[in-house]
Amino acid sequence: MEDPDMTSPQTAGRAVEPTSWAPLAVVLIGGFIAFLDFFIANVAIPSIQSDLDASAPETQLVMVGYGAALCVGLITGGRMGDLFGPRRMFVIGLAFFTAASAACGFAPSIWFLIVARVVQGLSSAMLTPQVLAVVSHVYTGEARGRAFSAYGLMLGLSGLCGQLIGGMLIALDVAGLDWRTVFLINIPIGLVILALTRRIVPHIRTGAGAKLDLPGAALAIVSLAAVVLPLLEGWEQGWPLWAWLSLIAAVPLFVLFLTHQRRLAARNAAPLIDPGLFRERGFTVGVTAYFVYFMSMGSFFLLFAIYMQEGRGWDPLPSGLLFTTMSAGFFGSSFLAGKFAARIGNQVIALGAGLVAVGYGMVGLIVARIGTDGTAGWGAPGLLVAGFGMGLVAAPLPAAALAGIDPKHASSASGVLSTAMEGGAALGVSLVGVVFFGTLSDSPALDDYPKAFYLSIAVIVAFPVIVTLLVQALPKPASSVAGERQGQGKEASAVEQPVRKTDRQYASER
Structure with missing residues (x-):
């Protein structure tokens, strides 16, 4: 009998029935809490500063420590998945992440918390690239297309719901734990996922004999x-x-x-990274588009939250509730992305990015009109449009980027893609922050915040517009080309079809 821990790449996908979504659910939940932790801690910063008697720069390091550690470790974490197996690295990363979450939750001092957050970020860098790697190995054809859609949904909701979930946990103040619950909530979830992973997710050996660079x-x-x-x-x-x-x-x-x-x-x-990855035009263009796309998301989320909380004096929970409008648009369009892609292929990404730009622009115009006194609810339609556009980008863009990648490089390619996401968000915040904080005075009045925000929006909307142009350089899905040549009317999803191309490459290796 074959040892289940020695499953080869060729047989890994057979370890689970193609219609079984249990492995996908397990890795998505693990990835969700890792991505969520970047956003959820934002709302806890004021409470952390007060409770641990920390300075503003020290509390800033609570966020920066996690984000920086995650970003710098993703490429190495992805390569480790290729060498030692995505399931193994997922388990190791999640185990350290869960332990670090406990350390954060019980931190007695601000510097203890900062160190624990760095460990959390490095652990997240080990586990998050393995999510798409598991998808690439376990699912094929239409099932893989749906798995990519689920991944995009998870990624988007982790960002959109982070502030809301964090605000709810702090407002509930379970057992008087206040801000500590945003970290302690990871412990039971992490332990359950760790227990399920070995039972449900098949082992995938991809790099036998190779060594880490x-x-x-x-x-x-x-x-x-x-x-x-x-x-x-x-x-x-x-x-x-x-x-x-x-x-x-x-x-x-x-x-x-x-x-x-x-x-x-x-x-x-x-x-560590095979240079041949970047000879695949779809990967190079896709990673670049991903980087630019998250320049807009990272900066918009941060600056809108600052405008609502500091400019209008809203608490994190009601501010997070306003974001549910964007979440609703995102959730709805995520289920329609496949149908749009069946008709217009990769142009679904351009459509989505264009709607994001329109939605952001609508919010900027509303803020310019209502200032700090008008009804903030007028911004909801713009948030809805932007969220709808995000849902059309979330799954098709990473799928297009990874379409032609050899499965044995799935983890490292996913690590590069995730690095582009985190790096893009960081650069976007820095560039747009020059406009936003440059507009505010050293002691800003409330009326300064709307102006700083709508001037920043003028920069932010340029990023999704650039994405619409980059999409034009993506190669056509293989099935679309074949369908045109054969004159067939059969439509195929742009999310699904690039995966079939990879399947053929994969089969040729067998």
Whole structure:
């Protein structure tokens, strides 16, 4: 009898029936709490500062520590999934994430909490790339298309619902734990998912005999840190000298990293990132579009929350409830994305990005009109439109980016994609933050916030517009080309079809 822990890539997908969604549910829940933790802690910052007697820069590190650790570790975490198996790395990452969540929840001091958040971020970097890797190995054809849609839904809801869930947990104040519940809630969820993973998710061995490129991993982490840390902290500190020096140092560090990767690939060694990934046009364009797309999302979410809470004096919970309008649009369009894609292929991404730009623009115009005194509910239609557009982008864009990727590189490709997401959000906040915080005075009046917000929106809407242009460079799904040649009327989903291309490549290796 074959050892279940020695399942090969070719047989991994047979370990579960194609119609069984249990493995998908398990990894999506694990990924959800990891992505959610970046957003949910935002609302706890004032309580943390008061309870732990922390300074504003120290509480800022609670957020920056997680985001920076996650971003710099994603590429290495993805490669580890390729080498040691996505299920194994998912379990290890989730175990550390759960333990770090407990440390955060019981933190006796602010610096203990900051260190625990860094560990949380590194753990998240180990587990999150494995979600798409498991999808790529376990599901095929239409099932994989639906799995990608579920992943996009999970990713979007984790961002849209983070503030609402965090506000509800703090408002409930279970057992008088206040802000600590936003971290402690991860413990029972993490333990249940850990117990289910080995029973439900098949083992996938993809990199037998290969070794982790430790010099490359070190160079990747240092290079990314040199970019991410100044982007996350520079705008808060008024762009000090260290931030500029760090960004300048990042250029030769990345050149050194890329040179090292090419040399390993030329020797048929095992680079951290196979340079061949970027010869796939769909992957290169898709990653670039993903990066630019999240420049808009990261900056809009943060600045709208600041406008609502500091400019209008709203508490986190009602502010989060307003975001449910965007969540409703996102949830509804997520189920329609496949039908749209069946008719217009990858242009569904351009349509979605265009609607995001329109929705953001509507919100900006409303804020310019109502200021801080008018009814904030007038912004709901714009949030609804933007959310609807997000739902059309969430699944098709990562699916298009990963369409032509060899499954043995699924984890590392997912790590690069996730790094683009986190890096894009950080850069977007930094660039738009220059406009927003530059408009505010040192002691801003309430009336300064609407102006800072709608001027920032003028920059934010440019990012989804750029995405609509980048989409035009994506290769057509293979089935669309075949259908045109054969004159067939049969439609196929743009989310589904690139996956079939990968399946053929996968079968050829067998």
